[in-house]
Amino acid sequence: MSPPSTVPETPPDKALRGAMRRRAIAAREALDVAQRSRMTAALVEHLAPLLDRLSPRVLGFCWPYRGEPDLTGFVADWLGAAPGRVAALPVVLAPDQPLAFSAWTPGETLQPDAFGIPVPAEFRRCDPDLVLVPVNAFDGAGYRLGYGGGFFDRTLAAREPAPRSIGVGFELGRVESILPAPHDRPLDWIVTETGTCGPFRGENAF
Numbered sequence: 001m002s003p004p005s006t007v008p009e010t011p012p013d014k015a016l017r018g019a020m021r022r023r024a025i026a027a028r029e030a031l032d033v034a035q036r037s038r039m040t041a042a043l044v045e046h047l048a049p050l051l052d053r054l055s056p057r058v059l060g061f062c063w064p065y066r067g068e069p070d071l072t073g074f075v076a077d078w079l080g081a082a083p084g085r086v087a088a089l090p091v092v093l094a095p096d097q098p099l100a101f102s103a104w105t106p107g108e109t110l111q112p113d114a115f116g117i118p119v120p121a122e123f124r125r126c127d128p129d130l131v132l133v134p135v136n137a138f139d140g141a142g143y144r145l146g147y148g149g150g151f152f153d154r155t156l157a158a159r160e161p162a163p164r165s166i167g168v169g170f171e172l173g174r175v176e177s178i179l180p181a182p183h184d185r186p187l188d189w190i191v192t193e194t195g196t197c198g199p200f201r202g203e204n205a206f
């Protein structure tokens with residue numbers, strides 16, 4: 001008898017997901033600085049109008065890690081463009097916990113966390129109403145693979161209603177399917193250097 005189509009992550013899927021994750025990270029890290037910054041500028045051209053439409057007040061984003069798009073300049077500009085806006089960076093509290101977010105202002109002192117990712121030295125907790133989620137591999141149904149910690153899945157699942165989510169990444173990470181496991185949930189949108197895909201979740205369709 002063949003197994004049901006949705007089962008907890010099976011060993012073959014886990015290995016395939018690991019391979020997709022590593023391949024996407026390696027391809028991104030192989031970009032040269034000029035290529036990466038051109039692709040990031042193109043991504044931002046698509047991200048800006050989407051954010052204008054969604055008009056979050058508290059925007060979560062990530063400090064660039066392992067060749068991810070550097071959105072720090074974009075977010076600094078977004079912060080300065082209207083009063084009352086707050087930007088926030090994720091903080092890993094514990095390996096099996098949702099991420100917390102700490103408010104970020106441009107130029108403030110950051111310190112590396114256990115992974116070497118800069119986080120605010122002074123923790124000022126806040127809850128984003130929209131999060132820019134870096135994607136390594138991703139697919140046309142809005143699913144993503146991160147670094148395998150499950151942090152974003154846990155973070156988006158922990159809040160009711162979940163904050164809106166926009167995956168941000170490069171087309172080089174696109175795959176046919178990330179082979180979603182039961183704990184994976186699709187992002188609301190994914191934005192790359194070529195455009196915007198989504199919304200992937202019905203309640204956010206507009």
Ligand SMILES: Nc1nc2c(c(=O)[nH]1)N(C=O)[C@@H](CNc1ccc(C(=O)N[C@@H](CCC(=O)O)C(=O)O)cc1)CN2
Nearest residue numbers: 062063064065068090115117134146147148149151152
């Ligand atoms: N820029 C950025 N910041 C982020 C995330 C992200 O995806 N991108 N995160 C999104 O969740 C959180 C960090 N998640 C991470 C999870 C695993 C690894 C990682 O490199 N794991 C290694 C093992 C490292 C170790 O144990 O020392 C590995 O998988 O090989 C890094 C970050 C919060 N900050």
Ligand SMILES: Nc1ncnc2c1ncn2[C@@H]1O[C@H](COP(=O)(O)OP(=O)(O)OP(=O)(O)O)[C@@H](O)[C@H]1O
Nearest residue numbers: 144145146147148149150151152153154157183184
């Ligand atoms: N909502 C959740 N509740 C409990 N455990 C979860 C949840 N989401 C993910 N996990 C656990 O986290 C592990 C890693 O998940 P996955 O491979 O999808 O990580 P990822 O999305 O690549 O990582 P990240 O979000 O940190 O970038 C899974 O094996 C799963 O058991």
